[in-house]
Amino acid sequence: MIPGIRYYLSKLILVLALSHATVDRAFSQNSKMSPDRPDQTEEVHVVPKGKLLIEEGFSVNGFDSGRNALIIRSLIRYGLVKGVELGFLLEQGKERNRYMEETVQSTYPLALRIKVALVEDHAWLPDITFLGYFQLPFSKNDEGEHAHSSVSALLAFANELSDKWKIEYNGGFQQEAFSNKIAWQVYTSLHYQINDKLESFVGSYSQFQHSQKPFHNVDMGLAYKLRENFQVDVAAGKSVGYDERNFFMTAGFSVML
Numbered sequence: 468m469i470p471g472i473r474y475y476l477s478k479l480i481l482v483l484a485l486s487h488a489t490v491d492r493a494f495s496q497n498s499k500m501s502p503d504r505p506d507q508t509e510e511v512h513v514v515p516k517g518k519l520l521i522e523e524g525f526s527v528n529g530f531d532s533g534r535n536a537l538i539i540r541s542l543i544r545y546g547l548v549k550g551v552e553l554g555f556l557l558e559q560g561k562e563r564n565r566y567m568e569e570t571v572q573s574t575y576p577l578a579l580r581i582k583v584a585l586v587e588d589h590a591w592l593p594d595i596t597f598l599g600y601f602q603l604p605f606s607k608n609d610e611g612e613h614a615h616s617s618v619s620a621l622l623a624f625a626n627e628l629s630d631k632w633k634i635e636y637n638g639g640f641q642q643e644a645f646s647n648k649i650a651w652q653v654y655t656s657l658h659y660q661i662n663d664k665l666e667s668f669v670g671s672y673s674q675f676q677h678s679q680k681p682f683h684n685v686d687m688g689l690a691y692k693l694r695e696n697f698q699v700d701v702a703a704g705k706s707v708g709y710d711e712r713n714f715f716m717t718a719g720f721s722v723m724l
Contacts, residue, residue, distance in 0.1 A: 502721035503542065505688045505700035507572055507672040508635045508656040511596040511625040513584045514546035514723075524700075524719025528566050531712050536562035536570075540719075544582070554580035556600070564608045567644045570713055571652065571674045571682055572704070575644050576606035576614060585622075596623045598639075608645050617642035621652065631660045651675045664692045670704075683707045688717075696723040 501512035504522050514520045521543055528536040538560040546552050556578040560566070567573045578600045586595040600619040607613055621639020628634060637654040656670030667689050674682040688702025698721045705714035 500692075500696050500698065500721065500723045502690075502698060502700075504698075504719055504721055505690060505702035505717055506635075506656045506658075506668050506670050507684075507686060507704070508654040508670055509596075509598055509621065509623045509637050510635065511584070511594040511623045513550055513582050513596065514544045514552040516546045516549050518546045519724045520544040520721065521724070522719065522721045524717050526572075526715050526717035528562075528570055528572075528713060528715040530565070530569065534562055534565060536560065536566035538563065538566055538573075540717075542580075544580075550584040550587075552582045554582065556580055564645075567608075569711065570715070571672055571684055572715060573644075574619070574641070575600060575602040575617065577603045579603065593624045593626045597621075598623060600641075602642075602644060606644075612645055614644050615642065615647065617644055633658045648676065666690045668702075672704075680709065682709055686715075697721070 499512075499515075500520065501510050502520065502522050503510050504524055522541070524540045526538045526540065528538065530536075538558055541557040542554055544552050544554040556574060558566075558574060558576055563576060567576065580601075581599050583597045584594075585597055586592050588594070598621050602614055602617040604614045604616045619639065619641040621637050623635065623637045625633060625635045635656050635658065638652070640649050640651050642649055652672070652674050654670065654672040656668050658666055658668045660666050667687070669687045670685065672684050672686070684704055684706050686702055686704025688700060690698055690700040692698045699718075700720070701716075701718045703714070703716045706712050
């Protein structure tokens with residue numbers, strides 16, 4: 468096994484074990500958990516004040532020309548005050564730079580995130596949340612170039628269509644990890660609550676950049692709550708109508724403490 472991947476898999480197993488060790492205490496607190504995993508669309512819900520939400524996932528990203536990327540994505544979210552959360556994002560693994568440069572599902576190698584609820588439970592407006600990422604400029608790419616102090620900002624929206632159906636959609640921009648180029652991004656996902664524990668989704672996500680062909684993608688997946696505050700998930704997606712096609716599969720878990 469590749470040494471770097473062995474390290475990240477060990478990290479994933481350790482976090483999962485620690486999560487199981489503390490999960491009974493977490494479940495008794497009855498806080499609703501709404502992870503951003505596994506779809507690409509950001510959730511509008513914010514972690515409750517004083518709660519910690521850990522989201523871990525492993526993804527395989529394939530390309531037509533080979534050199535597949537194997538990525539561990541870790542997101543730690545903390546409810547700072549009511550309606551505001553802070554987060555820490557880490558995306559690392561084999562062929563990370565290609566994953567960053569050639570996929571829309573990537574964000575940043577290392578970043579801080581803020582999430583602020585703007586509108587909740589309005590009579591006719593959708594729920595609206597602001598998300599901002601600030602990349603910490605400590606990573607390097609394969610050429611030894613330092614990551615930029617890049618930023619990303621978007622608005623997340625959600626409409627409850629019925630007890631079973633909801634639609635989520637995002638719009639915003641992202642500065643690339645290792646350049647000053649700006650990409651505009653649009654995400655949409657339709658969710659169906661199969662039962663109290665199992666939810667499915669289908670979605671699309673696109674990136675638009677000046678003087679480049681738009682990058683369109685589709686994905687689908689399932690999320691299953693083993694307990695009220697512990698969820699496992701699986702998803703897959705692929706590019707559509709793009710010269711350098713890629714696909715991905717991901718599996719992970721989320722736990723609230």
